[in-house]
Amino acid sequence: xxxxxxxxxxxxxxxxxxxxxxxxxxxxxxxxxxxxxxxxxxxxxxxxxxxxxxxxxxxxxxxxxxxxxxxxxxxxxxxxxxxxxxxxxxxxxxxxxxxxxxxxxxxxxxxxxxxxxxxxxxxxxxxxxxxxxxxxxxxxxxxxxxxxxxxxxxxxxxxxxxxxxxxxxx
Numbered sequence: 001x002x003x004x005x006x007x008x009x010x011x012x013x014x015x016x017x018x019x020x021x022x023x024x025x026x027x028x029x030x031x032x033x034x035x036x037x038x039x040x041x042x043x044x045x046x047x048x049x050x051x052x053x054x055x056x057x058x059x060x061x062x063x064x065x066x067x068x069x070x071x072x073x074x075x076x077x078x079x080x081x082x083x084x085x086x087x088x089x090x091x092x093x094x095x096x097x098x099x100x101x102x103x104x105x106x107x108x109x110x111x112x113x114x115x116x117x118x119x120x121x122x123x124x125x126x127x128x129x130x131x132x133x134x135x136x137x138x139x140x141x142x143x144x145x146x147x148x149x150x151x152x153x154x155x156x157x158x159x160x161x162x163x164x165x166x167x168x169x170x
């Protein structure tokens with residue numbers, strides 16, 4: 001009887017530890033490595049924590065349909081491609097930096113730091129990528145699609161896109 005109570009307490013304690021800090025879900029940014037290791041930067045694909053801030057009317061099937069073929073405008077795509085090139089350049093610098101450098105982010109240009117902020121949805125981009133804001137050039141594809149779950153925003157965007165295509169035909 002006592003052994004089963006001790007086992008139950010031990011298992012409860014392990015469950016409590018896992019729930020309070022689940023190891024598989026800890027990001028590498030949260031782990032403190034020694035000063036000689038490289039800093040790891042991850043792309044989150046949109047606004048910081050966008051997965052936890054899904055729209056109230058989020059429908060996974062509808063989102064998959066949007067991902068496959070919802071139109072986008074050229075300026076936003078061009079901006080994201082430019083930022084992606086800078087982001088990849090920053091990642092290469094992190095990979096190439098000698099292990100002795102305590103903070104390899106000193107090697108980054110301001111444009112590369114801006115690209116990292118763009119994909120992580122931090123700094124200036126945190127406000128631009130909020131789901132309550134109108135779609136704009138500073139959205140990533142993912143935050144743009146999350147905004148399209150709002151019917152009014154989607155209709156306004158499609159109406160504007162139609163107006164632009166009508167102007168181009170004239």
